[in-house]
Amino acid sequence: MKKSNWILLTTILVITSAMLFFAFSYKMEVDSMGDDITAIKEVLNQYAVGCNTGDFDLWISLWTDDGVQMPPDSPARVGKEQIREAMKPAFDQMNLDITITSIEDAKVYGDLGFIRCTYTLKITPKAGGETINAMPDGKDLSLYERQSDGSWKIIYDCFNSNTPPK
């Protein structure tokens, strides 16, 4: 074979290998997108499990250190410590009953994902007393960030009611 043919052949081989590598990476990325959506939905599910079993440690572990909770009619809670301070008493004093009634949308863009859902929340004082329909019909927009260990955590959670206050 002539020298120029060898150069051509080598170049083609290197370029083909590079193309295969990037095509494979792209396919891996597309495949993992479905897994990522499943993963952020599972974080939302664990959010409800944490509430409904009174497992505050599980619930708070779902947040990043700089996560921000944005509840209605109350200032934002910025960072895990503010969220802990605001929410620990609720877990201590109440039995929470949260139901994710519908996941309306869930998408992942690289290392950021979001879910829009609707939910209901009932609370019952542990000391006794009637169950309160705290959120008869709520909606929620939550953002999730992929962590360095591959897990997903909540970075933002903003929610409000679908119905006017009584």
Next chain:
Amino acid sequence: MKKSNWILLTTILVITSAMLFFAFSYKMEVDSMGDDITAIKEVLNQYAVGCNTGDFDLWISLWTDDGVQMPPDSPARVGKEQIREAMKPAFDQMNLDITITSIEDAKVYGDLGFIRCTYTLKITPKAGGETINAMPDGKDLSLYERQSDGSWKIIYDCFNSNTPPK
């Protein structure tokens, strides 16, 4: 030069070119991130400009066709037509005065960006009447998606009050 040396040289050249190409792409990406954050902040600014000048066409143009507005104490408005139907009467009947009081966070991950901000909203009936402090202290989480033409549009907007209802 020997044939094997030509092969080696060609391989090195092709690999070096590929590495330079990807390093350059990465630098472009990092450089463009700051521009993207500026761009989504400008969409938020135009949101306020649209409200404050009564320019409904400008305001509605900032949304994607399947954008979702999530106002407090009211169901989500899903898609530009529902948003138009809900918001056009407000623009027709009221002078709006919205102020973005603080941008607390703004980030872009690939083709998705978000802003957390605080704002105030005053409304004055065009027919006459007192100005109402519709949102004396509000907070907002908005998501922006990069469009195929490179522009950014709002895909989600969820907001609520920092203070209890009176």
